[in-house]
Amino acid sequence: MTEERTSPPQLRLSGGVFTFSVLRLESLDPGQLEVQLKTPEPVKQFLHNAPIVLDFLHLPDQQLPLRPWMDILRAAGCFPVGIRNASPAQAEAAAAMGLPHLRGRELEPALQETPAEPSACSPAHTTGTGVSTEPGQILRHPMRSGQRHYARNRDLICLAAVNAGAEVLADGHLHVYAPLRGRAMAGVMGQEHSRIFCASLEAELIAIAGIYAMPDPGHPLWGKPAEIALEGEQLRIMPLGT
């Protein structure tokens, strides 16, 4: 015992699995990122204090405006914690700024509606690491006025009512097997293929990938089962199950 007390505290390392949002940069122009970050308020709230991984997949192999990007993201309230899909030179530049090069699995493909082509899938692909199978999150209790719930990187399934003044959000699809009376946002991080399904459409606001609509009680599907999808720049509300 005495020995332990006199010895210096030991370094304790343990493993952990974390979920980060991945921001895919499409342009080298920092101004464009700044414009894109001017998102609706709810999205802004998620970005607040969120750890973000920058994805360089779509960028050419050249020097990147890392410093301005970092400044813009920090100003938006997020914490850049790493990069991915970078060239060796880019990784080195990022490391110098304290951003490690990460090789995480990506969750997004699972959420995108990919055309069904089972035969085209090579065995190597099915056993690979590309596709996530993280199931949606299930909420059994009613969401009441003033409550909000965000399912990050997955679908959200609500088994009880989402009441007026409540907010449910998901990066993937949003299913509400009860009246949807509050605010519902799917594809919060920009996944345009996400959809909203509800047993009774009475929502204050619906949104997919930041495009929103405020349905009113005069809508033909008001109070009925509905599916909502993003088509171009507009939300389309369709009857569910017909």
Add this chain to the structure above:
Amino acid sequence: MAKIVVVTSGKGGVGKTTTSAAFASGLAIRGFRTAVIDFDVGLRNLDLVMGCERRVVYDFINVIQGEAKLQQALIRDRMLEKLFILPTSQTRDKEALTAEGVARVMDELHGEFDYVVCDSPAGIETGALRALYHADEAIVVTNPEVSSVRDSDRILGILAAKSRRAEEGKEPVREHLLLTRYAPRRVQGGEMLSLEDVKELLRIPLLGVIPESETILQASNQGIPAIHMKGSEVAAAYEDVVARFLGEEKPLRFTQPEKPSFLKRLFGG
């Protein structure tokens, strides 16, 4: 060991204090040792409704701050031997309700009583949070109108997130809906939400319906809990509420408009 019941609503003026007084009296009539506590610091009302305002020497806040013993502050009800009132202070503010202080008083009451009824202030600030924190059961008082229902919904969300039971991961607080100031005729005319509407929106078990009535006003002006107004609909409705709370089956009353009498129909009312 006492069961702690909070009477809450979010919205003001819906009938929390009237209900706390009537419900606590009803439990005491049934022979349970009952304490009713006023959490509405600064807007002391419960003692008025219970008709004991002139007997308040020490209050809840004095006990919390160690200036008086609990026994000194508890007032025995005029009519019921098993009922005690813990009034609040008119001069302090809600910050005086410290979490530790309230917990200490609750602990002390726990051993002495069968039921502790907490009369919550309106709103979702400190006073309301303290009142619901220790609750085992909650009576959510709601009027048949949209804003009251919305506020009740909000309070139900807070009960599910911020009560002690929620924080400690225990079985959730048992929720009861009490619809008050219900006027069946105005529901029929579409001026008020119906019982079905409210049940559909809040989706918690219904404990009872208290009809809108002049009797309530008379009762509180005289400092008599409404359950003592013999022969009135309101008293009968509160008796039903207490019975249902204790697990008895009672059919709903006073939810249909009264049929005009034969003579009234003949000659016009």
